[in-house]
Amino acid sequence: MAKWITGGLALLVLLALPALVTRPHHRHVLIMIFLYAMLATAWNILAGYCGQISLGHAIFFGLGAYTSTTLVKQAALSPWIGMAAGAVVAVVVSQAIGFPVFRLRGHYFAIATIALGEIVQTLLINWDWIGGARGVFIPIRRPDSFVHFQFNESKQNYYYIALAMFALALLVTRLLERSRAGYYFRAIREDQEAAASLGINVARSKQLAMAISAGLTALGGTFYAQYILFIDPESVLSLSLSILICLVAVLGGVGTLWGPLLGAAVLVPLSEGTRVLLGGGGKALDLLIYGGLIVLISVAQPGGLMALLRRARGDAHQLGLGAPSRPRLGHDKP
Amino acid sequence: MTAEILLQSVISGILMGFVYxxxxxxxxxxxxxxxxxxFAHGEFLMLAMFGAFWGWALWSVDPLLSLPLTTLALFxxxxxxxxxIIRWIxxxxxxxxxxxxFGLAIFLRSAxxxxxxxxxRLIxxxxxxxxxxxxxxxxxxPQLTASAAALAAFAGLYWFLRRTETGLALQATAQDRQAAALMGINTERMFALGWGIGSAxxxxxxxxxxxxxxxxPDVGATFALLAYVTVALGGFGNVPATLLAGVIVGLVEVLGGMLIAPAFKYAIVFLLYLLVVLIRPQGLFGKF
Incomplete structure (x- = not known):
């Protein structure tokens, strides 16, 4: 009961937040927190629950952004239709990618996803029809309109949409946690051979995790395009974006429901704060701190901030992270 | 396209290949x-390059002269x-x-x-x-010098691994950690030494x-990605085979860039990685 009351109160606060936070920059920080929390939650489904560490999720983000933008520019369709189309494209591409790449494991898989990300970025940089390296501006619409997914007078609606997307990702993760598929995912993460020997179709489970993760990530891509109103391969398809998504989840706690939000709530204000303090200038102080934090977390507490919180609360729950890898005698097969 | 241009590309591909x-x-x-x-390998490279650069910029020491010191620093x-870091994970x-x-890479690059x-910057x-x-x-x-020196360093590394007792101990540890430990090899020291030499x-x-x-600051990223491809091609853990793999990567890069489009040269190299790990995960030459 107490849990429901806390949850209800938290939701009320989140819904009322735009009334309290009125400065555009502060609202921007809130929007970014929920966008990154959502992306990290989507990544977490594949990497945290299913144990497949993708370093190429910008592919799906970029597909979401480019699909909706291209439909807006070339066919004058509403970005909402583009959002759905982007998710479909991302899911289809994720299945095509997953089919060969899921045969790889561990480092081999991670590097393969980097390679794929670089390939997709190179392709889009050189594809002039959708904007090429110059990128695409999305024409500004006046007045604000829900159909056109543009709210240039106030960021409030963007906030609610970001919040709703995060809620969706959270809901999907929560449902997965308790579903048969979710248990399959975790079984594969813990021990793929054991899972397979118990009759789990490993390939199909991985593809399912990939599809859900890619589809959700693509939604974030469309949102980003409509919020910033400019996309180019560097901003929506780069390796650094893929890594940023992972860092949020890793810092917060991989394989946990709330870890991504926690990570985003720490990293986004840190990033925006250092930018304001130092006035940008390409000093990368935020990344300097991120990098240091990630090393510290990996060495001291791979469970992330969630694990620290749980330990502080004396909670004996499982940390939600894969068991330490078994001592390996020979070489790992990819 | 003339044979001359082709030959010119092949030569520059091979020269870069030795460095890769x-x-x-x-x-x-x-x-x-x-x-x-x-994953911080590229950033280690970047630090070495900055070391060479600052040696030149501050004390006008040529990179070739400061090379031993830079190498020692990287070791x-x-x-x-x-x-x-590594010992704990x-x-x-x-x-x-x-x-x-990865965190270390981001840290070093941002630093x-x-x-x-x-x-x-350019020297x-x-x-x-x-x-x-x-x-x-x-x-x-410069390319020729770099290539020749890289080849010499590679030969030195090969000699060290194959002909010295420490090098053999290193290989034994790579093959079987426990057995090496039972033979009285201090595996902990070998790991540290491996990281030292790998960075050197x-x-x-x-x-x-x-x-x-x-x-x-970002210079390491591209070289690191190329290094992953090279390592995969040679077979992860197979040090001698990386020589040939490096040359192949260098050749694919220049020839792919020339025959298809310069903009796609890295995409082609990455495609090579995917093909190799999917079709021949042990690399072209298997394990040594």
Missing amino acids: ALIAAGLSLIFGLMEIVN VLGVLTYKG LGGPMLAQIFAT AQFLFGVDF QNPWVQGRISLGGLFIGL CVGVAGSLLAIFFYVF
Whole structure:
């Protein structure tokens, strides 16, 4: 009961937040927190629950952004239709990618996803029809309109949409946690051979995790395009974006429901704060701190901030992270 | 396209290939020892290049002269990385193993950006410059020097691994940690040594690259990605095979760039990685 009351109160606060936070920059920080929390939650489904560490999720983000933008520019369709189309494209591409790449494991898989990300970025940089390296501006619409997914007078609606997307990702993760598929995912993460020997179709489970993760990530891509109103391969398809998504989840706690939000709530204000303090200038102080934090977390507490919180609360729950890898005698097969 | 241009490209591909091979050898050595990919390998290279650059900029010491010192510094950096970070994650989850060095990479890159800025810098008037012409073909002397020195360093590494007792102990540890320990090899020391030597490889490569390549905080990223491809091609952990693999990567890069489109040259190299790990995961040459 107490849990429901806390949850209800938290939701009320989140819904009322735009009334309290009125400065555009502060609202921007809130929007970014929920966008990154959502992306990290989507990544977490594949990497945290299913144990497949993708370093190429910008592919799906970029597909979401480019699909909706291209439909807006070339066919004058509403970005909402583009959002759905982007998710479909991302899911289809994720299945095509997953089919060969899921045969790889561990480092081999991670590097393969980097390679794929670089390939997709190179392709889009050189594809002039959708904007090429110059990128695409999305024409500004006046007045604000829900159909056109543009709210240039106030960021409030963007906030609610970001919040709703995060809620969706959270809901999907929560449902997965308790579903048969979710248990399959975790079984594969813990021990793929054991899972397979118990009759789990490993390939199909991985593809399912990939599809859900890619589809959700693509939604974030469309949102980003409509919020910033400019996309180019560097901003929506780069390796650094893929890594940023992972860092949020890793810092917060991989394989946990709330870890991504926690990570985003720490990293986004840190990033925006250092930018304001130092006035940008390409000093990368935020990344300097991120990098240091990630090393510290990996060495001291791979469970992330969630694990620290749980330990502080004396909670004996499982940390939600894969068991330490078994001592390996020979070489790992990819 | 004339045969001349083709030959010219092949030569520059091979020359770069030797440098790629040296970078990849360090990565492969570490992977062979403990099945950890050093995602900060490119950033180590970047630091070596900056070391060479600042030696020149502040005290007008040529990169070739400061090479031993840079290499030593990178050796120490590698050992410290092992002692400070890697040792603690050896038995940890895969995720910690990947993100510890990834975090280090981001940290080092941003630190360089924070301290030195994002400008592209170039060493002017190094000892070796200019080019030689061989029957209509032009070869840049800096590239030639870098390539020859990289090859020499590679040979030195090979000799060390195959002919010295420490090198053999290193290989034994790579093959079977427990058995090596039972034979009285201090595996802990071997791991630290492996990280030292693996990093020293990019110390040499970075000093050499600094003669003719721009130095900037992100410079390591591309070389690191190429090194992953090279290592995969040679077979993870197979140090000698990275030599041939490096040359193949160098050739694919220039020929792919020339025959298809320069813009796609790295995409083609990455495609090569995917093909190799999917079709022949043990690399072209298997394990040594």
